[in-house]
Amino acid sequence: MSGAPFGFRPDQPEPDTDEEATEQLPADAVVDLAAARREAGIDEVLERLDTELVGLAPVKTRIAEIAALLLVDRMRERYGIAAPRPTLHMCFTGNPGTGKTTVALRMADLLHRLGYLRRGHLVSVTRDDLVGEYVGHTAPKTKDVIKRAMGGVLFIDEAYYLYKAENDRDYGSESIEILLQVMEAHRDDLVVVLAGYADKMDTFFAANPGMQSRIAHHITFPDYTVDELEEIAVLMTDGLHYRLSDEAREALRRYLDRRVGQPWFANARSVRNAVERARLRQARRLVEQDDPRVDLAALTTIEAPDLLASRVFREDAEPGATVRSA
Numbered sequence: 001m002s003g004a005p006f007g008f009r010p011d012q013p014e015p016d017t018d019e020e021a022t023e024q025l026p027a028d029a030v031v032d033l034a035a036a037r038r039e040a041g042i043d044e045v046l047e048r049l050d051t052e053l054v055g056l057a058p059v060k061t062r063i064a065e066i067a068a069l070l071l072v073d074r075m076r077e078r079y080g081i082a083a084p085r086p087t088l089h090m091c092f093t094g095n096p097g098t099g100k101t102t103v104a105l106r107m108a109d110l111l112h113r114l115g116y117l118r119r120g121h122l123v124s125v126t127r128d129d130l131v132g133e134y135v136g137h138t139a140p141k142t143k144d145v146i147k148r149a150m151g152g153v154l155f156i157d158e159a160y161y162l163y164k165a166e167n168d169r170d171y172g173s174e175s176i177e178i179l180l181q182v183m184e185a186h187r188d189d190l191v192v193v194l195a196g197y198a199d200k201m202d203t204f205f206a207a208n209p210g211m212q213s214r215i216a217h218h219i220t221f222p223d224y225t226v227d228e229l230e231e232i233a234v235l236m237t238d239g240l241h242y243r244l245s246d247e248a249r250e251a252l253r254r255y256l257d258r259r260v261g262q263p264w265f266a267n268a269r270s271v272r273n274a275v276e277r278a279r280l281r282q283a284r285r286l287v288e289q290d291d292p293r294v295d296l297a298a299l300t301t302i303e304a305p306d307l308l309a310s311r312v313f314r315e316d317a318e319p320g321a322t323v324r325s326a
């Protein structure tokens, strides 16, 4: 039935997995889970998740579990066991830069490969994309976003701003109502991920028990340790085809040790900013040096001064100075 309360219809064909309608297996048949994993490309996604994302062990474990569940469900289906698809709405809590958006993107891809999501794309929004400013604006805005996200993941950053406890006429609650209905009625065609700080999310759930009850997975993204941040920096520089000299590596370590305790620290995002700034300084150093000739090694090496010039090291000289970025 296209009895969708809001008339959201797939604008892309259903996955062909269903069309091929493989014959039901007899009870004594045996299926090969490893082959099924390979076919769906699950191992590849999980392996990339593991090598390309530093740390996040609990997050990786949960994703592997979800992948296993969907795979087992699929195999059971082949024996004719029809069970409703599991709800996969999730909540990602953690501080800025802990990898929530990145993991949501990978999750969308994985769920697509597993045949759970038709499209596997991600639509990332905040309150402003969902809630209007005047009477009658909110419903069309929210429905439009949902329509775009159908078949994929709807990622709502800082979801708790949808609800304003102090204002019961706020249009946010209208948006929440619509989301709640869609999360129920279209749970097999849309995965909603709510993201944000843990404490604010708790308050939000306390005030919106309907939302809480629709979330199947609560995943916590811990802050990275300095070791992990260092590893992330190395991954990022590698990815950009730079290397850190031994002295630069030491400078990086000192940089991170200081940076984590300073204002506006945002985990991996701060690392990315620091790497970008080091690139800028390296470029300027090369362009301004007396001898204008450079080789590949010079072009691809970050040296200690490229990091040590950061404001992070000037804190002592300027007590009370606020570091806003790298």
Ligand SMILES: Nc1ncnc2c1ncn2[C@@H]1O[C@H](COP(=O)(O)OP(=O)(O)OP(=O)(O)O)[C@@H](O)[C@H]1O
Binding pocket: 052, 053, 054, 055, 056, 094, 095, 096, 097, 098, 099, 100, 101, 102, 103, 232, 235, 266, 268, 269, 272
């Ligand atoms: N574990 C990790 N390993 C490698 N890179 C990472 C990791 N986590 C995050 N990054 C990188 O750090 C940057 C910030 O990550 P991301 O945007 O996913 O964080 P976030 O939790 O969504 O942050 P925000 O709350 O600021 O939106 C991205 O460039 C991402 O690629």
Ligand SMILES: [Mg+2]
Binding pocket: 100, 101, 102, 157
């Ligand atoms: Mg994000």
